Amino acid sequence: MTQTDTAITNPSSASREGPITTFLRATEIDARMLGMFGALLLIWVGFHVYGMVFNDNGAFLTYRNLWNLSVQTASIAVMATGMVLIIVTRHIDLSVGSVLGVTAMVTGAAQVWIFPKVLGLGLGHPMIWILAVLVALIVATAIGAFQGLLVAYLQIPSFIVTLGGMLVWRGAAWWVTRGETISPVDPNFALIGGGPYGAIGVTASWIVAVVVCVLIVASLATSRKQRKRFGFPRRPLWAEIFIAIVGSALVLGAAYVANNYPWPAGIVKQYAAAHNITIPPGGLFIGHGFAIPVLIAGAVLVIMTFIANRTRFGRYVFAIGGNPEAAELAGINTKRMTVMVFALMGTLVGISAIIASARLNSATADLGKIDELYVIAAAVIGGTSLAGGSGTIWGAMLGALVMQSLQSGMVLIGFESAMQQMVVGGVLVVAVWLDTVYRRRIR
Amino acid sequence: MNANIGIPHSGATPLVEMRDISIAFGGIKAVDHASVDLFPGEVVGLLGHNGAGKSTLIKILSGAYPRDAGQILINGEEAQIGNPRDAKAYGIETIYQTLALADNVDAAANLFLGRELLTGWGTLDDAAMEAEARKVMGRLNPNFRRFKEPVKALSGGQRQSVAIARAILFNARILIMDEPTAALGPHETAQVGELIKELKKDGIGIFLISHDIHDVFDLADRVAVMKNGQVVGYAKTTEVTKDEVLGMIILGKCPPTAIRGPGAID
Numbered sequence: 001m002t003q004t005d006t007a008i009t010n011p012s013s014a015s016r017e018g019p020i021t022t023f024l025r026a027t028e029i030d031a032r033m034l035g036m037f038g039a040l041l042l043i044w045v046g047f048h049v050y051g052m053v054f055n056d057n058g059a060f061l062t063y064r065n066l067w068n069l070s071v072q073t074a075s076i077a078v079m080a081t082g083m084v085l086i087i088v089t090r091h092i093d094l095s096v097g098s099v100l101g102v103t104a105m106v107t108g109a110a111q112v113w114i115f116p117k118v119l120g121l122g123l124g125h126p127m128i129w130i131l132a133v134l135v136a137l138i139v140a141t142a143i144g145a146f147q148g149l150l151v152a153y154l155q156i157p158s159f160i161v162t163l164g165g166m167l168v169w170r171g172a173a174w175w176v177t178r179g180e181t182i183s184p185v186d187p188n189f190a191l192i193g194g195g196p197y198g199a200i201g202v203t204a205s206w207i208v209a210v211v212v213c214v215l216i217v218a219s220l221a222t223s224r225k226q227r228k229r230f231g232f233p234r235r236p237l238w239a240e241i242f243i244a245i246v247g248s249a250l251v252l253g254a255a256y257v258a259n260n261y262p263w264p265a266g267i268v269k270q271y272a273a274a275h276n277i278t279i280p281p282g283g284l285f286i287g288h289g290f291a292i293p294v295l296i297a298g299a300v301l302v303i304m305t306f307i308a309n310r311t312r313f314g315r316y317v318f319a320i321g322g323n324p325e326a327a328e329l330a331g332i333n334t335k336r337m338t339v340m341v342f343a344l345m346g347t348l349v350g351i352s353a354i355i356a357s358a359r360l361n362s363a364t365a366d367l368g369k370i371d372e373l374y375v376i377a378a379a380v381i382g383g384t385s386l387a388g389g390s391g392t393i394w395g396a397m398l399g400a401l402v403m404q405s406l407q408s409g410m411v412l413i414g415f416e417s418a419m420q421q422m423v424v425g426g427v428l429v430v431a432v433w434l435d436t437v438y439r440r441r442i443r
Numbered sequence: 444m445n446a447n448i449g450i451p452h453s454g455a456t457p458l459v460e461m462r463d464i465s466i467a468f469g470g471i472k473a474v475d476h477a478s479v480d481l482f483p484g485e486v487v488g489l490l491g492h493n494g495a496g497k498s499t500l501i502k503i504l505s506g507a508y509p510r511d512a513g514q515i516l517i518n519g520e521e522a523q524i525g526n527p528r529d530a531k532a533y534g535i536e537t538i539y540q541t542l543a544l545a546d547n548v549d550a551a552a553n554l555f556l557g558r559e560l561l562t563g564w565g566t567l568d569d570a571a572m573e574a575e576a577r578k579v580m581g582r583l584n585p586n587f588r589r590f591k592e593p594v595k596a597l598s599g600g601q602r603q604s605v606a607i608a609r610a611i612l613f614n615a616r617i618l619i620m621d622e623p624t625a626a627l628g629p630h631e632t633a634q635v636g637e638l639i640k641e642l643k644k645d646g647i648g649i650f651l652i653s654h655d656i657h658d659v660f661d662l663a664d665r666v667a668v669m670k671n672g673q674v675v676g677y678a679k680t681t682e683v684t685k686d687e688v689l690g691m692i693i694l695g696k697c698p699p700t701a702i703r704g705p706g707a708i709d
Contacts, residue, residue, distance in 0.1 A: 227570065311566060318548055326541075328507075331531060331558075389546070
């Protein structure tokens with residue numbers, strides 16, 4: 001034991017490396033993470049500069065666009081975190097877009113037709129949105145669990161089960177209302193989708209941001225204390241402080257951006273009239289703050305990361321992905337795990353169905369069409385290996401942000417939609433190729 | 444088939460007794476009415492060609508395969524072993540030929556796979572698991588230091604020591620080692636031999652499976668030889684020569700000093 005301890009605390013190997021290597025090793029930032037941030041920055045700046053040069057209007061790096069970007073990313077990002085676990089266990093889920101559609105339709109029908117009429121709740125009754133959320137989560141989780149049962153116990157390949165599911169649930173979405181669009185949804189429910197009223201405002205956003213910063217520092221400190229208690233090697237203190245500062249800066253920066261995107265003048269007028277506020281001659285500035293769907297996505301990020309890294313369930317997901325036979329021999333009930341992973345994917349699709357239908361303020365049978373491809377692409381761009389066994393939750397979320405940034409950027413600079421598809425498809429292929437190169441190099 | 448095959452301990456209860464075990468895969472009898480037993484502190488070598496059925500027989504004991512027929516007794520009482528979890532509950536630990544490691548997670552995660560240590564909050568106690576892992580690995584392989592890396596980055600010998608560490612970590616009473624030295628160099632093989640002697644002293648019963656008689660002969664107290672799914676015979680290593688055991692393995696011929704099994708010719 002003593003021999004081990006001295007070898008670990010002795011940093012002699014660091015002196016032989018260059019400063020960059022030392023920095024990366026100490027902070028445990030891997031090249032993939034840097035690459036993702038680099039790509040994102042490149043996309044953001046690239047679109048902005050392109051807009052400035054060719055359209056005389058760099059519209060990308062504006063408070064307004066970045067705020068919209070965050071809202072647009074939320075739905076795909078939430079589902080991508082579940083897709084990571086699906087792909088890690090060597091499965092695939094092609095049905096998420098269709099399940100989103102049918103869930104949104106059932107939820108829409110329930111809140112617009114069933115709850116007000118059958119249960120006699122008045123329009124805008126606070127119970128409506130709560131029940132609607134529950135319905136969405138239950139329906140989507142049940143569908144996910146059902147597909148998981150087929151995969152685990154009937155041993156039908158997940159590709160086939162969910163390919164079938166993609167058609168079946170899309171058809172089911174149409175059947176709910178025979179194709180009729182349900183609109184508008186319950187006004188409280190609609191807040192979950194964002195918009196001026198569906199954001200938490202400036203003060204609350206700063207509070208959320210500060211709380212998150214405190215949590216970042218606290219979690220770094222506890223993990224450091226744990227490692228100290230057992231005498232394990234630790235990151236140098238400056239590296240911990242660096243991570244804390246960068247993390248906090250990102251969170252506070254996001255709050256700053258969200259708070260600086262003002263409500264449109266029309267909404268301000270409406271709000272002022274309703275609250276008896278006189279608008280000063282210069283106009284009244286009311287910032288949006290974080291949108292509710294973005295906060296939901298943030299919560300999903302934290303919870304899913306916790307599940308993946310700190311629970312038995314997460315440990316088993318990765319073990320199964322690494323070696324299904326070994327997991328079975330270690331006494332893990334791999335079939336039950338498969339059902340649970342698909343059920344969890346379903347729950348996340350339910351959350352996305354809520355966000356997507358609330359944001360559109362309507363449920364249509366087409367909602368979520370080809371989302372499955374964006375979700376899978378986000379997970380894969382975020383570093384999830386299709387061979388199974390490796391992937392990260394934050395990577396998938398970042399992957400979703402990269403995809404959405406490309407999409408929004410192309411809309412802003414006026415690319416045709418045909419061109420947008422081709423670019424997104426090409427980027428996916430190139431990203432996976434780069435990932436393969438990266439994996440081969442670190443081996 | 445007589446119940447007590449083990450000659451040296453007449454009267455004592457065997458730690459493990461597998462009676463008349465059979466299993467077939469699609470009409471092929473992989474194991475055909477085979478019986479073996481094992482006493483505390485004893486090493487029984489299970490020998491045979493590739494495909495003789497030794498790994499299959501032992502996988503029935505470790506719960507990986509369900510048997511078609513036969514009985515398993517642990518300490519003289521019939522045991523219900525339907526899956527690997529059941530086997531572990533009886534103190535049966537297995538080091539598989541393939542090592543059965545999850546390549547993408549680190550050593551500590553593999554050691555505790557399926558039996559993770561949890562904190563008061565019900566979350567994984569990685570620090571405690573790593574501490575235990577450092578302890579047990581320090582005993583098996585003092586130079587091992589790569590606790591943070593996925594096991595696929597480790598050398599063959601290091602992976603083997605992770606697999607062995609997993610088996611001895613949970614106070615096994617019955618240890619099954621399927622070709623434990625197949626991936627090892629001479630030095631590491633000797634280390635495993637030392638470990639087996641040490642475990643023997645603690646009263647652990649060990650099944651040592653190999654197709655190579657040299658690996659087994661010096662370590663085992665008894666051997667059981669299998670051929671075509673049947674047991675050719677049982678012998679104490681002090682009472683037979685290596686050539687006689689080779690005859691059992693290759694020809695299925697049982698020497699006079701050995702106890703005949705159903706698979707013996709003539």
